[in-house]
Amino acid sequence: MLAILTILLFGLSAMAWLGSSRWRKTRHRNRVLASPFPKAWRAILKRRLPFFHALPADLQLQLKRHIQVFLAEKHFVGCDGLQITDEIRVTIAAQACLLLLNRKTDFYPKLRQILVYPDAFIVDSQRQDPAGLISEQRNVLAGESWEHGQVILSWKNTLEGAANPHDGNNVVIHEFAHQLDQEDGYANGAPILQRRQDYRSWSSVFNQAFNELVHDAAMGKPSLFDYYGATNPAEFFAVVTEVFFEKPAALNLEHPALYRELSHFYQVDPINWR
Template sequence: MPLLVLTLLAALFAVWLLGQPYWLARKRAAIAAQPFPDAWRDILRRRVPYVRAMPADLQLQLKKHIQVFIAEKAFLGCAGQVITDEVRVTIAAQACLLLLNRPAHYYPGLRQILVYPGSFVVPRAHTDSAGVAHSGRDVLAGESWAHGQVVLSWQDALEGAATVDDGRNVVIHEFAHQLDQETGSANGAPVLSRTEHYARWAAVLQAEFEALQHSTEQHEETLFDAYGATEPAEFFAVVSEVFFEQPQRMATEHPALYQELAQFYRLDPQSW
């Protein structure tokens, strides 16, 4: 192939590549500009009461995010689960809470949400410190995979949406993992808005993580689920649940941690 043709093709590819963000932004703007369906409003009213407590501007922002999220992400039913608008809207509403007031990249690594009717079983394999291989099964309500999938129990997603103040929400938990995984593997250090924020983020979350580990070892009651003591990635997901569902208590008992999450999520849920 002549050099001129190769050069032209390379130039065209570069123009296409550079134009992708522009055309994606235009496409998303067109989707968000469409009226929010009345049937979807009814689903939010019945299934996601959390939304009613939010300021009007955030409710509007959330609805636009829901429209784009549903347009871009595939929902797949597993083990007989039927995917309806009720499933899509209920899950999307909770997932999009984490996008409010932030650059809305819509979980760029995520392609599919797999939905089971209830808890599902995942096989596990690990090797212990002695080099012995073990296999087993975990029963889960949700899981976030780095290769483009989130798996959810519909029953748990419904219960998490219905009870807005218990600090437990499987959709928020798994989509916090998705934010964390934007940097690669989940490690409790998602992408922050400014480089200089990382030092304080690491110091505050590490101190709180170690405090939860200590409390868990002593069998003490804490605001945070003991599962958050297993590793930093789970700690970030667990405290994200509490940030959205029990913000007043978190701000009182863990003010530095609340401040870090409020800065990251660009929200102050205790004011709603």
């Protein structure tokens, strides 16, 4: 009996703590949103993010509010001597929050830090071949998303991606698509969808498009998607997300079913932004 009461009390305490934690988070966000969007931040949006002007007025307002919450909750760290400025913070936050528009969101709840390097950075890793042999590798990267709460970005590549919103290449969008994919624990190309029945259609459409890209990459056939998307389903989701936001008309023309899945997931229709 005592054990049962102890378990019950523990459960009630945990529920009370979770409830108070959510209440504190909501109260803090409301305080953040009660403040006006800084004029200096608006200037950064105009200077660095051409896509912002294409958004409908309601989405511009929503994006600015998302940026306020994002910057209040996420910690930026400069690497290799880079000094973090509002220009860096706002430029990254705006592109990351583009993926959250019109959606119920907790603002990348697992994400704690954004590490920013001046340029592309080197990552040492190990790779095991089918025979079990492990080899050391050095990769030069523009961005990386980690499951345990970090995104790493090159500031140079971030600026290049922001400056041309129509080329289908955006490192911030790519890495934060991975963050969405990782919210259920690991990246597999299937983020958390709105309804259980959505997964069947998602799986069918994405598997077909992924297999087509794998074939195109193997044959050297031109594709709307970067061949890097053929690496695995997680990379494919990140790559097609870049194309969805930056080349929506071409995506809808060549892969209408894939465009519909992404539009349903992201709850936006970027064709109408152009």
